[in-house]
Amino acid sequence: MADKNLRFLVVDDFSTMRRIVRNLLKELGFTNVDEAEDGQVALHKLKTQHFDFIVSDWNMPNMTGIELLRAVRADAQLKHLPFLMITAEAKRENIIEAATAGASGYIVKPFTAATLEEKMNKIFQNLNK
Amino acid sequence: MSDFAGMEELLQDFLLESTELLSDVDNKLVELEKRPNDRALLNDIFRGFHTIKGGAGFLNVAPMVTICHRTENLFDKLRNSELGLSSELMDVILDATGAVRDMFTVLSQGLPPPNPDPAMLAALDAALAGNLAAVKAPTAAPAVPVVQAPPPAPAPAINSNEPNWEALHQAVTGSAQPAAASVPPAPAPVDMAAAATMVVESAPAELIPAAPVAVVPAAPKPQNKPAPSTGGPISGQENTIRIDTVRLDQVLNLSGEIGLTKNRLTTLRTEILQGNMETNTLRSLDEAISQLDLLVSDLQNAVMKTRMQPIGRLFQKYPRLARDLARQLGKEVELVITGEETELDKTMIEDLNDPLVHLVRNAVDHGVESADERIAMGKKPQSLIELTAEQVGDHIVIEITDDGKGMNPEVLRRKAIAKGLIDAETANSLDEKQCLQLIFLPGFSTKDQISSVSGRGVGMDVVRTNIQKLNGRIDINSIQGEGTRISISLPLTLAILPVLVVRACNQPFAVPLAMVREIIPIDTTAIQEVSGRPTIVVRDEILPLKTLSGLLNWQPTQKPNFGVLMQSAEKSFILAVDSFVGRDDVVIKPLQNIRPKGVAGATLSGDGSVVLVLDMEDLLAGQMDSSANGSIMLRNADNFSY
Numbered sequence: 001m002a003d004k005n006l007r008f009l010v011v012d013d014f015s016t017m018r019r020i021v022r023n024l025l026k027e028l029g030f031t032n033v034d035e036a037e038d039g040q041v042a043l044h045k046l047k048t049q050h051f052d053f054i055v056s057d058w059n060m061p062n063m064t065g066i067e068l069l070r071a072v073r074a075d076a077q078l079k080h081l082p083f084l085m086i087t088a089e090a091k092r093e094n095i096i097e098a099a100t101a102g103a104s105g106y107i108v109k110p111f112t113a114a115t116l117e118e119k120m121n122k123i124f125q126n127l128n129k
Numbered sequence: 130m131s132d133f134a135g136m137e138e139l140l141q142d143f144l145l146e147s148t149e150l151l152s153d154v155d156n157k158l159v160e161l162e163k164r165p166n167d168r169a170l171l172n173d174i175f176r177g178f179h180t181i182k183g184g185a186g187f188l189n190v191a192p193m194v195t196i197c198h199r200t201e202n203l204f205d206k207l208r209n210s211e212l213g214l215s216s217e218l219m220d221v222i223l224d225a226t227g228a229v230r231d232m233f234t235v236l237s238q239g240l241p242p243p244n245p246d247p248a249m250l251a252a253l254d255a256a257l258a259g260n261l262a263a264v265k266a267p268t269a270a271p272a273v274p275v276v277q278a279p280p281p282a283p284a285p286a287i288n289s290n291e292p293n294w295e296a297l298h299q300a301v302t303g304s305a306q307p308a309a310a311s312v313p314p315a316p317a318p319v320d321m322a323a324a325a326t327m328v329v330e331s332a333p334a335e336l337i338p339a340a341p342v343a344v345v346p347a348a349p350k351p352q353n354k355p356a357p358s359t360g361g362p363i364s365g366q367e368n369t370i371r372i373d374t375v376r377l378d379q380v381l382n383l384s385g386e387i388g389l390t391k392n393r394l395t396t397l398r399t400e401i402l403q404g405n406m407e408t409n410t411l412r413s414l415d416e417a418i419s420q421l422d423l424l425v426s427d428l429q430n431a432v433m434k435t436r437m438q439p440i441g442r443l444f445q446k447y448p449r450l451a452r453d454l455a456r457q458l459g460k461e462v463e464l465v466i467t468g469e470e471t472e473l474d475k476t477m478i479e480d481l482n483d484p485l486v487h488l489v490r491n492a493v494d495h496g497v498e499s500a501d502e503r504i505a506m507g508k509k510p511q512s513l514i515e516l517t518a519e520q521v522g523d524h525i526v527i528e529i530t531d532d533g534k535g536m537n538p539e540v541l542r543r544k545a546i547a548k549g550l551i552d553a554e555t556a557n558s559l560d561e562k563q564c565l566q567l568i569f570l571p572g573f574s575t576k577d578q579i580s581s582v583s584g585r586g587v588g589m590d591v592v593r594t595n596i597q598k599l600n601g602r603i604d605i606n607s608i609q610g611e612g613t614r615i616s617i618s619l620p621l622t623l624a625i626l627p628v629l630v631v632r633a634c635n636q637p638f639a640v641p642l643a644m645v646r647e648i649i650p651i652d653t654t655a656i657q658e659v660s661g662r663p664t665i666v667v668r669d670e671i672l673p674l675k676t677l678s679g680l681l682n683w684q685p686t687q688k689p690n691f692g693v694l695m696q697s698a699e700k701s702f703i704l705a706v707d708s709f710v711g712r713d714d715v716v717i718k719p720l721q722n723i724r725p726k727g728v729a730g731a732t733l734s735g736d737g738s739v740v741l742v743l744d745m746e747d748l749l750a751g752q753m754d755s756s757a758n759g760s761i762m763l764r765n766a767d768n769f770s771y
Contacts, residue, residue, distance in 0.1 A: 013176075013180065014146065014150075014180045014183065014184060015142070015146055016139065016142045016143040016146050016147070016184050017180070017183055017184055017187070019139065019142060020139065020184075020187050023139075057183075059176055059179050059180070060176075061173075061176065088179060088182055088183045088186070109183045109186050109187065110183075110186035110187040110189075
């Protein structure tokens with residue numbers, strides 16, 4: 001099982017949503033969580049602080065989740081980070097886009113703690129291989 | 130018991146944030162009418178609905194998800210130029226926005242919102258299909274469009290797309306995934322009680338697709354665990370506030386510094402009590418106290434600032450309001466807002482909403498003319514209403530200015546007489562400016578035709594009362610044919626009241642500084658009797674003279690030496706007092722259980738004595754009722770050789 005001290009970065013422009021994700025993570029025992037309100041802020045935090053896991057919304061002003069994902073994968077320091085993409089859409093083309101950009105997982109709003117855990121476990125399994 | 134028990138805090142956050150977001154969307158919609166092809170605007174609006182939908186999904190508010198989902202899709206098509214914006218389409222969108230707003234209201238009372246109007250959903254679907262005209266008339270059989278509607282929540286897609294993702298992930302990442310049955314079993318049909326409990330346990334989600342319509346229970350379910358009493362029911366005024374952390378840190382820093390200074394004072398006290406009266410000790414004491422003085426006033430300011438909010442939060446609702454009303458009345462109106470960053474105490478912002486809504490409606494309805502009338506008068510057809518806010522000294526001035534037909538003082542005068550609000554004699558003694566003030570009388574309405582919008586005559590007096598409750602002033606200027614300007618002047622905060630401390634009958638009293646225009650020495654030879662009442666002429670203005678002791682019904686102890694020129698709502702007068710103490714910023718403590726006439730509360734003066742803070746309006750009102758008490762008292766005070 002994953003280390004409960006993992007440091008998460010939750011990226012969403014809607015603070016209520018950040019809080020929801022934070023609460024769900026807390027339910028799963030992950031309390032080391034920081035937040036960012038868009039891709040730009042997130043990228044800055046990622047470059048200046050240490051994180052183990054990124055949970056990001058797709059649709060955000062300034063820098064979208066997919067742009068953040070590409071920036072993370074293009075950065076030698078950050079490219080290994082697990083990246084879970086959250087979105088309200090479950091369109092095929094979105095999923096393909098996220099997958100090709102290198103997302104570790106994809107979760108559709110709204111979701112429960114159980115769904116989130118399942119997605120995360122899958123990501124951890126893949127990491128450990 | 131609310132249906133969102135256990136989630137009140139989250140719900141409140143969501144409502145607070147989404148309401149702002151929706152207001153922003155509303156304004157952008159008004160903008161969009163002017164620039165229908167602005168992609169940035171379309172994107173922003175799309176994102177607004179998208180974000181609200183996301184939050185609503187987590188809170189299990191299926192009806193809201195349904196509307197936002199469709200509206201969002203509509204904007205997706207608009208921004209991809211798959212659809213063109215027409216005024217019919219705009220109406221559909223605005224309806225949808227209104228419906229979402231109504232749901233916020235229902236939610237804020239802790240109730241689940243009802244299912245959206247099928248006709249509106251049908252219109253949205255038709256708009257999405259690109260044949261809006263077909264559903265222009267209210268559909269007779271709303272059930273049909275609902276049935277063929279796309280799935281309201283995106284959630285069902287989780288299941289159908291899940292295996293795709295896994296497969297894709299394998300294909301892309303090349304990791305050999307054990308063929309785990311990752312698809313969660315389709316949610317079994319759940320009964321309503323279970324659905325409600327799930328909400329309580331803040332585990333929303335997969336139930337929505339199971340029964341999108343059944344999520345709203347017909348009757349409130351009794352629940353086992355009581356709702357945490359987080360400050361009463363969620364409704365009406367917001368009882369949370371968002372504060373810039375910089376401001377909060379400032380408060381923290383200052384209270385820390387005050388703590389340090391207090392420690393220093395404690396040490397000094399010990400020294401002095403032990404008999405150490407050296408110059409150095411006393412100088413340190415002096416320094417510490419001056420520092421405390423500075424820190425406390427800084428702290429007061431800093432605390433006040435945490436309550437300050439930009440007035441834009443309020444203003445942003447009005448362009449939509451003006452637009453809708455103008456459309457309804459067939460007028461062309463542009464509402465221009467400036468100074469939305471001006472900050473004001475949070476409670477005042479909330480209390481200002483009703484008066485401002487009224488004034489904006491009035492300006493659109495009564496203030497400006499129809500396009501035809503305007504053209505006939507040589508004005509451009511589109512009328513302009515300006516709403517401004519700015520800080521002037523320690524006051525906030527809000528002005529609403531229209532370029533309409535203005536007000537005719539004569540018409541107002543006649544109207545007031547005809548309605549029996551004032552007698553003809555009083556009316557004829559009013560100058561033009563005073564005539565304009567007549568609209569503040571209860572029961573005054575100038576429109577002969579009562580419209581559904583305004584004109585019931587309940588408005589302006591309520592507006593003025595509300596502004597006065599905030600210690601504010603409201604003023605009208607109007608030029609016939611050119612327009613009307615209504616100015617509201619408000620103190621920055623209600624927490625601290627600047628006062629003038631005066632003395633009468635050997636006792637200090639505080640009067641609100643906002644009402645004080647100037648202070649004059651009373652020259653007994655300058656007092657003239659006009660219809661039996663003492664008056665003084667100040668720069669050609671005849672002002673009644675009232676002694677404070679007279680207003681209080683107290684026996685005067687000496688001849689008043691000074692006059693304070695006071696300006697209340699529309700009348701000015703001179704308040705005769707014995708002497709002055711000075712100006713001060715006080716915190717009013719309301720008097721519990723007793724409410725003497727004319728006393729707003731009490732405060733402590735620097736020397737620790739109690740000072741009564743006077744409510745001049747109240748004091749004067751009493752004076753009006755009991756046939757000019759003040760002047761009677763003044764004549765009783767003849768022994769002071771008036």
